[in-house]
Amino acid sequence: MAHRLRPVGLDFVAAAPVRQVCVREISAPVGAVYRALEDVPGWVEWFPQVTAARPVDEGAGRDIRLQGGVRFRESVIAAQEPEVYAYRVDVTNAPGVRAIVEEWRLTPAGTAGTGTRVRWTFATDGTAAYRLAMKLIRAAQAKAFRDAVTALERRLTA
Template sequence: MARRLRPVGLDFVGSAPVRLVFAREISAPPEAVFAALAEDVPGWVDWFSAVTLARPTGDGAGREIRLRGGTRFQETILAAKAPEIYAYRVDETNAPGARALVEEWRLTSAGTGTRVQWTFAADGPAPFRVMLKLARTGLGRAFRDAVTALDRRLAVR
Protein backbone atom coordinates (compact mmCIF):
# COMPACT_ATOMS: atom_id res chain seq x y z
CA MET A 1 0.00 0.00 0.00
CA ALA A 2 1.39 3.42 -0.98
CA ARG A 3 1.89 6.00 1.74
CA ARG A 4 2.23 9.77 1.38
CA LEU A 5 5.40 11.29 2.78
CA ARG A 6 5.77 14.75 4.30
CA PRO A 7 6.38 17.33 1.57
CA VAL A 8 9.77 18.92 2.20
CA GLY A 9 11.88 21.31 0.16
CA LEU A 10 15.46 21.30 -1.04
CA ASP A 11 16.59 22.77 2.29
CA PHE A 12 15.76 19.38 3.86
CA VAL A 13 19.03 18.07 2.37
CA GLY A 14 20.92 20.14 4.95
CA SER A 15 18.61 19.59 7.92
CA ALA A 16 17.42 15.97 7.63
CA PRO A 17 17.91 13.76 10.72
CA VAL A 18 19.70 11.24 8.49
CA ARG A 19 22.06 12.45 5.76
CA LEU A 20 24.11 9.91 3.86
CA VAL A 21 26.60 11.55 1.49
CA PHE A 22 28.62 9.70 -1.13
CA ALA A 23 31.00 11.10 -3.76
CA ARG A 24 33.02 9.77 -6.67
CA GLU A 25 34.95 11.27 -9.56
CA ILE A 26 34.20 10.01 -13.05
CA SER A 27 35.63 10.90 -16.45
CA ALA A 28 32.39 12.08 -18.11
CA PRO A 29 31.87 15.87 -18.22
CA PRO A 30 29.22 17.46 -15.95
CA GLU A 31 26.92 18.32 -18.86
CA ALA A 32 26.73 14.67 -19.96
CA VAL A 33 26.19 13.43 -16.40
CA PHE A 34 23.44 16.00 -15.81
CA ALA A 35 21.71 15.02 -19.05
CA ALA A 36 21.76 11.36 -18.00
CA LEU A 37 20.32 12.19 -14.59
CA ALA A 38 17.71 14.78 -15.47
CA GLU A 39 16.88 14.44 -19.16
CA ASP A 40 17.17 10.69 -19.79
CA VAL A 41 15.12 9.44 -16.86
CA PRO A 42 14.20 6.13 -18.61
CA GLY A 43 17.93 5.53 -19.13
CA TRP A 44 18.44 5.05 -15.37
CA VAL A 45 17.53 1.37 -15.80
CA ASP A 46 20.62 0.97 -18.00
CA TRP A 47 23.14 2.16 -15.41
CA PHE A 48 21.54 1.98 -11.95
CA SER A 49 21.10 -1.76 -11.42
CA ALA A 50 18.53 -1.44 -8.62
CA VAL A 51 16.18 0.57 -10.88
CA THR A 52 13.74 -1.53 -12.95
CA LEU A 53 11.53 1.32 -14.19
CA ALA A 54 12.12 5.05 -14.41
CA ARG A 55 9.83 7.42 -16.22
CA PRO A 56 9.03 11.10 -16.09
CA THR A 57 5.57 12.15 -14.95
CA GLY A 58 3.68 15.42 -14.99
CA ASP A 59 5.41 16.74 -18.13
CA GLY A 60 8.78 16.20 -16.45
CA ALA A 61 7.86 17.72 -13.07
CA GLY A 62 8.01 14.30 -11.42
CA ARG A 63 9.21 10.73 -11.78
CA GLU A 64 7.93 7.24 -11.18
CA ILE A 65 10.67 4.87 -10.00
CA ARG A 66 10.50 1.14 -9.32
CA LEU A 67 13.29 -0.84 -7.72
CA ARG A 68 14.20 -4.50 -7.68
CA GLY A 69 12.24 -6.12 -4.87
CA GLY A 70 9.08 -4.13 -5.59
CA THR A 71 9.73 -0.77 -3.93
CA ARG A 72 7.96 2.07 -5.74
CA PHE A 73 8.35 5.85 -5.56
CA GLN A 74 6.38 8.80 -6.90
CA GLU A 75 8.67 11.82 -6.85
CA THR A 76 8.64 15.56 -7.44
CA ILE A 77 11.65 17.26 -9.01
CA LEU A 78 12.88 19.96 -6.61
CA ALA A 79 15.86 21.23 -8.62
CA ALA A 80 17.18 20.69 -12.13
CA LYS A 81 19.86 23.30 -12.68
CA ALA A 82 22.20 22.18 -15.46
CA PRO A 83 24.88 21.09 -15.02
CA GLU A 84 25.17 21.48 -11.25
CA ILE A 85 22.24 19.99 -9.36
CA TYR A 86 19.43 17.51 -9.76
CA ALA A 87 17.21 16.79 -6.76
CA TYR A 88 13.87 15.16 -6.10
CA ARG A 89 11.54 14.46 -3.19
CA VAL A 90 9.67 11.22 -2.64
CA ASP A 91 5.97 12.01 -2.32
CA GLU A 92 4.57 8.49 -2.16
CA THR A 93 6.11 5.07 -1.58
CA ASN A 94 5.26 1.55 -0.54
CA ALA A 95 8.49 1.35 1.51
CA PRO A 96 7.81 1.29 5.26
CA GLY A 97 9.11 3.81 7.76
CA ALA A 98 10.04 6.88 5.76
CA ARG A 99 8.33 10.14 6.68
CA ALA A 100 10.35 12.39 4.36
CA LEU A 101 12.99 11.68 1.73
CA VAL A 102 15.02 13.84 -0.66
CA GLU A 103 17.86 12.80 -2.93
CA GLU A 104 20.26 15.39 -4.29
CA TRP A 105 22.89 14.91 -6.99
CA ARG A 106 25.55 17.67 -7.10
CA LEU A 107 27.95 17.81 -10.00
CA THR A 108 31.20 19.77 -10.05
CA SER A 109 33.99 19.88 -12.60
CA ALA A 110 36.98 17.73 -11.72
CA GLY A 111 39.62 18.28 -14.37
CA THR A 112 38.00 17.03 -17.57
CA GLY A 113 35.54 14.89 -15.60
CA THR A 114 32.96 15.28 -12.86
CA ARG A 115 32.80 14.91 -9.11
CA VAL A 116 29.40 13.35 -8.47
CA GLN A 117 28.01 13.78 -4.95
CA TRP A 118 24.80 12.04 -3.94
CA THR A 119 23.05 13.00 -0.72
CA PHE A 120 20.30 10.76 0.62
CA ALA A 121 18.36 12.82 3.19
CA ALA A 122 15.62 11.15 5.20
CA ASP A 123 13.42 11.27 8.27
CA GLY A 124 11.38 8.59 9.96
CA PRO A 125 10.90 6.95 13.34
CA ALA A 126 13.99 5.88 15.31
CA PRO A 127 14.09 2.29 13.95
CA PHE A 128 13.99 3.62 10.37
CA ARG A 129 16.83 6.08 11.04
CA VAL A 130 18.95 3.33 12.61
CA MET A 131 18.24 1.01 9.67
CA LEU A 132 19.37 3.69 7.19
CA LYS A 133 22.61 4.25 9.07
CA LEU A 134 23.23 0.51 9.01
CA ALA A 135 22.49 0.49 5.28
CA ARG A 136 25.20 3.13 4.58
CA THR A 137 27.70 0.58 3.23
CA GLY A 138 25.19 -0.99 0.85
CA LEU A 139 23.92 2.38 -0.37
CA GLY A 140 27.50 3.52 -0.88
CA ARG A 141 28.25 0.42 -2.95
CA ALA A 142 25.08 0.94 -5.01
CA PHE A 143 26.10 4.56 -5.65
CA ARG A 144 29.66 3.59 -6.61
CA ASP A 145 28.50 0.85 -8.96
CA ALA A 146 25.84 3.09 -10.52
CA VAL A 147 28.11 6.06 -11.29
CA THR A 148 30.81 3.70 -12.57
CA ALA A 149 28.26 2.13 -14.94
CA LEU A 150 27.01 5.59 -15.92
CA ASP A 151 30.56 6.69 -16.72
CA ARG A 152 31.07 3.61 -18.93
CA ARG A 153 27.75 4.26 -20.67
CA LEU A 154 28.61 7.89 -21.35
CA ALA A 155 32.05 6.96 -22.68
CA VAL A 156 30.53 4.96 -25.54
CA ARG A 157 28.17 7.75 -26.63
Protein backbone atom coordinates in the same frame (compact mmCIF):
# COMPACT_ATOMS: atom_id res chain seq x y z
CA MET B 1 0.44 -0.07 0.93
CA ALA B 2 1.55 3.31 -0.43
CA HIS B 3 1.65 6.32 1.85
CA ARG B 4 2.25 10.03 1.34
CA LEU B 5 5.43 11.54 2.76
CA ARG B 6 6.01 14.96 4.26
CA PRO B 7 6.55 17.52 1.46
CA VAL B 8 10.04 18.85 2.19
CA GLY B 9 12.18 21.18 0.10
CA LEU B 10 15.80 21.33 -0.96
CA ASP B 11 16.76 22.73 2.46
CA PHE B 12 15.96 19.28 3.90
CA VAL B 13 19.24 18.04 2.39
CA ALA B 14 21.12 19.93 5.12
CA ALA B 15 18.54 19.50 7.90
CA ALA B 16 17.56 15.82 7.64
CA PRO B 17 18.15 13.67 10.74
CA VAL B 18 19.70 10.94 8.56
CA ARG B 19 22.05 11.94 5.75
CA GLN B 20 24.47 10.05 3.60
CA VAL B 21 26.88 11.79 1.24
CA CYS B 22 28.83 9.90 -1.42
CA VAL B 23 31.35 11.44 -3.82
CA ARG B 24 33.05 10.04 -6.89
CA GLU B 25 35.03 11.55 -9.73
CA ILE B 26 34.45 10.25 -13.23
CA SER B 27 35.90 11.13 -16.63
CA ALA B 28 32.56 11.96 -18.29
CA PRO B 29 31.87 15.69 -18.77
CA VAL B 30 29.49 17.53 -16.42
CA GLY B 31 26.90 18.27 -19.12
CA ALA B 32 26.65 14.63 -20.16
CA VAL B 33 26.25 13.50 -16.55
CA TYR B 34 23.53 16.08 -15.96
CA ARG B 35 21.64 15.02 -19.09
CA ALA B 36 21.82 11.39 -17.92
CA LEU B 37 20.23 12.39 -14.60
CA GLU B 38 17.41 14.18 -16.42
CA ASP B 39 16.88 11.17 -18.73
CA VAL B 40 14.60 9.35 -16.30
CA PRO B 41 13.97 6.19 -18.42
CA GLY B 42 17.74 5.89 -18.96
CA TRP B 43 18.34 5.25 -15.24
CA VAL B 44 17.55 1.55 -15.72
CA GLU B 45 20.60 1.34 -18.01
CA TRP B 46 23.13 2.48 -15.42
CA PHE B 47 21.60 2.26 -11.93
CA PRO B 48 21.33 -1.48 -11.18
CA GLN B 49 18.80 -1.11 -8.34
CA VAL B 50 16.35 0.80 -10.59
CA THR B 51 14.11 -1.67 -12.42
CA ALA B 52 11.70 0.87 -13.97
CA ALA B 53 11.74 4.63 -14.32
CA ARG B 54 9.43 6.98 -16.15
CA PRO B 55 8.80 10.70 -16.10
CA VAL B 56 5.34 11.90 -15.02
CA ASP B 57 3.60 15.27 -14.90
CA GLU B 58 5.39 16.48 -18.05
CA GLY B 59 8.81 15.84 -16.48
CA ALA B 60 8.05 17.48 -13.13
CA GLY B 61 7.90 14.07 -11.47
CA ARG B 62 9.21 10.53 -11.67
CA ASP B 63 7.81 7.05 -11.05
CA ILE B 64 10.62 4.78 -9.86
CA ARG B 65 10.66 1.06 -9.05
CA LEU B 66 13.58 -0.54 -7.27
CA GLN B 67 14.71 -4.12 -6.84
CA GLY B 68 12.72 -5.73 -4.05
CA GLY B 69 9.49 -4.00 -5.03
CA VAL B 70 10.00 -0.56 -3.47
CA ARG B 71 8.15 2.14 -5.42
CA PHE B 72 8.52 5.91 -5.35
CA ARG B 73 6.47 8.75 -6.83
CA GLU B 74 8.83 11.71 -6.82
CA SER B 75 8.78 15.43 -7.57
CA VAL B 76 11.80 17.10 -9.14
CA ILE B 77 12.60 20.00 -6.79
CA ALA B 78 15.79 21.28 -8.44
CA ALA B 79 16.88 21.06 -12.05
CA GLN B 80 19.67 23.60 -12.39
CA GLU B 81 21.70 22.47 -15.36
CA PRO B 82 24.52 21.54 -15.17
CA GLU B 83 25.05 21.69 -11.41
CA VAL B 84 22.11 20.35 -9.37
CA TYR B 85 19.43 17.74 -9.89
CA ALA B 86 17.26 16.86 -6.89
CA TYR B 87 13.97 15.14 -6.20
CA ARG B 88 11.70 14.51 -3.25
CA VAL B 89 9.76 11.29 -2.64
CA ASP B 90 6.06 12.11 -2.33
CA VAL B 91 4.56 8.61 -2.13
CA THR B 92 6.17 5.25 -1.38
CA ASN B 93 5.35 1.75 -0.25
CA ALA B 94 8.47 1.62 1.97
CA PRO B 95 7.46 1.35 5.64
CA GLY B 96 8.45 3.84 8.32
CA VAL B 97 9.71 6.63 6.06
CA ARG B 98 8.44 10.19 6.55
CA ALA B 99 10.58 12.21 4.10
CA ILE B 100 13.29 11.65 1.47
CA VAL B 101 15.24 14.04 -0.74
CA GLU B 102 18.07 12.97 -3.03
CA GLU B 103 20.40 15.62 -4.39
CA TRP B 104 23.00 15.19 -7.14
CA ARG B 105 25.62 17.99 -7.31
CA LEU B 106 28.01 18.06 -10.25
CA THR B 107 31.22 20.05 -10.54
CA PRO B 108 34.07 19.94 -13.06
CA ALA B 109 36.90 17.59 -12.06
CA GLY B 110 40.12 16.16 -13.39
CA THR B 111 43.33 17.88 -14.41
CA ALA B 112 41.72 19.76 -17.31
CA GLY B 113 38.27 20.03 -15.69
CA THR B 114 36.84 17.72 -18.33
CA GLY B 115 35.53 15.13 -15.87
CA THR B 116 32.86 15.37 -13.20
CA ARG B 117 32.85 15.25 -9.43
CA VAL B 118 29.52 13.62 -8.58
CA ARG B 119 28.22 14.30 -5.07
CA TRP B 120 25.05 12.44 -4.07
CA THR B 121 23.24 13.22 -0.85
CA PHE B 122 20.49 10.96 0.47
CA ALA B 123 18.53 12.86 3.14
CA THR B 124 15.74 11.14 5.03
CA ASP B 125 13.60 10.92 8.14
CA GLY B 126 11.28 8.31 9.53
CA THR B 127 10.39 6.24 12.53
CA ALA B 128 13.11 5.16 14.96
CA ALA B 129 13.17 1.71 13.35
CA TYR B 130 13.49 3.24 9.87
CA ARG B 131 16.34 5.57 10.95
CA LEU B 132 18.19 2.61 12.45
CA ALA B 133 17.67 0.57 9.28
CA MET B 134 19.05 3.44 7.18
CA LYS B 135 22.17 3.57 9.33
CA LEU B 136 22.62 -0.20 8.99
CA ILE B 137 22.48 -0.10 5.18
CA ARG B 138 24.90 2.81 4.71
CA ALA B 139 27.63 0.59 3.26
CA ALA B 140 25.17 -1.01 0.83
CA GLN B 141 23.91 2.42 -0.28
CA ALA B 142 27.47 3.65 -0.78
CA LYS B 143 28.26 0.57 -2.90
CA ALA B 144 25.08 1.09 -4.94
CA PHE B 145 26.17 4.68 -5.61
CA ARG B 146 29.70 3.63 -6.62
CA ASP B 147 28.39 0.89 -8.91
CA ALA B 148 25.84 3.19 -10.51
CA VAL B 149 28.27 6.05 -11.14
CA THR B 150 30.86 3.61 -12.52
CA ALA B 151 28.24 2.19 -14.90
CA LEU B 152 27.19 5.71 -15.86
CA GLU B 153 30.80 6.64 -16.62
CA ARG B 154 31.17 3.56 -18.85
CA ARG B 155 27.94 4.40 -20.63
CA LEU B 156 28.88 8.03 -21.24
CA THR B 157 32.47 7.44 -22.32
CA ALA B 158 31.90 4.39 -24.54
